[in-house]
Amino acid sequence: MAQQVKSRKRVQEHGEVFTNEREVNAMLDMVKQETERIESRFLEPACGNGNFLAEVLRRKLAVVSQRYKKNPDDYQRNAFVAVSSLYGVELLEDNAQECRDRLYGIVEAEAKKAIKKPDAIFLESIRYVLDKNILCGDALTLKDANDNPITFAEWSLVTGDKVKRRDFLLSELLDGNADKGETLPLFTFDDLGGDVRAHTDWEYDAELDAYIPSAIKDYPLTNYWEVQCHG
Numbered sequence: 001m002a003q004q005v006k007s008r009k010r011v012q013e014h015g016e017v018f019t020n021e022r023e024v025n026a027m028l029d030m031v032k033q034e035t036e037r038i039e040s041r042f043l044e045p046a047c048g049n050g051n052f053l054a055e056v057l058r059r060k061l062a063v064v065s066q067r068y069k070k071n072p073d074d075y076q077r078n079a080f081v082a083v084s085s086l087y088g089v090e091l092l093e094d095n096a097q098e099c100r101d102r103l104y105g106i107v108e109a110e111a112k113k114a115i116k117k118p119d120a121i122f123l124e125s126i127r128y129v130l131d132k133n134i135l136c137g138d139a140l141t142l143k144d145a146n147d148n149p150i151t152f153a154e155w156s157l158v159t160g161d162k163v164k165r166r167d168f169l170l171s172e173l174l175d176g177n178a179d180k181g182e183t184l185p186l187f188t189f190d191d192l193g194g195d196v197r198a199h200t201d202w203e204y205d206a207e208l209d210a211y212i213p214s215a216i217k218d219y220p221l222t223n224y225w226e227v228q229c230h231g
Contacts, residue, residue, distance in 0.1 A: 024051050028059070035059045038082050039157075045139035047088030050099035053134075057086060057103055061110045069114040076111070076122045077161060080224045083107060084129050084155035084163075089139040089170075096136040103130055121225045128228035129155065142171045151216065155227070163227060165219040172213035 034040045035056050044052050060082035068074040083103065090096040107126050111118035132153045137144035144150050150170040158164045222230050 021051070021055075024055050028052070028055055036063050038063055038078055039085055041085045041087070043087040043089075045089050047090045047096075047099055047134065049090075049095045050088065050102045050134075053086050053088055053099065054102055054106060057082065057106050058110075060085070061106070061114075065110065065114040072115040072118075075115050076118060077157070077224060079107060079111060080122070080125060080129070080163075081155075081157055083126050084133065086133060087152055088134045089137050089150060090134070091136070091138055093136045093145060096134055100127075100130040100134045103134070119225065125225045125227050129153075142169075142174070154215075157224065158221060161223045161225070162221045163224045164221055165227065165230075166215035167217040167219075168213055168215055 028035050034042075036059050038060055042053065042056050047053055061079060064075060064078045064082055068078050086103070088096070088099055090099060104123075104127055108118070108123060111123075135144055135150060135152075137150045139150075142150050151167050152170055152173070154166045154168060156164045156166075219230055
């Protein structure tokens with residue numbers, strides 16, 4: 001069982017107590033269908049070293065393996081989708097890096113079990129996405145460790161192996177229901193009560209059937225295994 005406390009000092013200074021495995025699974029079982037949907041996005045605003053995100057990733061990759069392990073290309077493409085759907089914010093940099101390393105280790109181990117020898121460039125793209133999706137910052141102030149607004153990348157598999165990346169401010173993504181104190185799925189604002197008419201710069205996303213904020217940066221289409229070359 002994973003440890004819940006690293007040190008008394010960290011508990012006193014940061015209130016750092018990790019959720020144990022039994023509680024993680026009990027909570028995720030409440031949204032079991034979403035945890036097993038490869039493309040379903042999850043944001044953990046105080047991700048620690050990744051207890052929740054690691055379990056979500058394991059569940060997603062189990063589905064990827066079940067469906068696509070006979071075809072390495074299909075497996076790697078869908079494993080990329082699974083990883084790119086997970087987001088985390090963590091106040092302490094050592095935890096954030098431990099979370100990135102932990103998720104990468106799960107991908108590498110599961111890929112080796114499923115397809116024996118994953119491509120090195122695929123693993124590089126996974127490492128890159130985790131660097132962009134698991135950030136050191138404060139989810140309360142919505143600022144990163146450098147006191148800049150937290151920015152997340154949306155990764156969308158558009159056609160074949162082509163991925164579209166668009167960057168968004170987390171503050172904009174949460175703005176739709178900030179006054180209601182609700183937790184929102186990333187990049188989805190269709191029926192959650194936010195008044196999109198108040199945001200003239202929001203746009204309709206046909207893929208999501210939802211209104212989302214305008215991206216602060218767009219990137220050209222690229223193969224999913226080459227995203228690290230266009231960042």
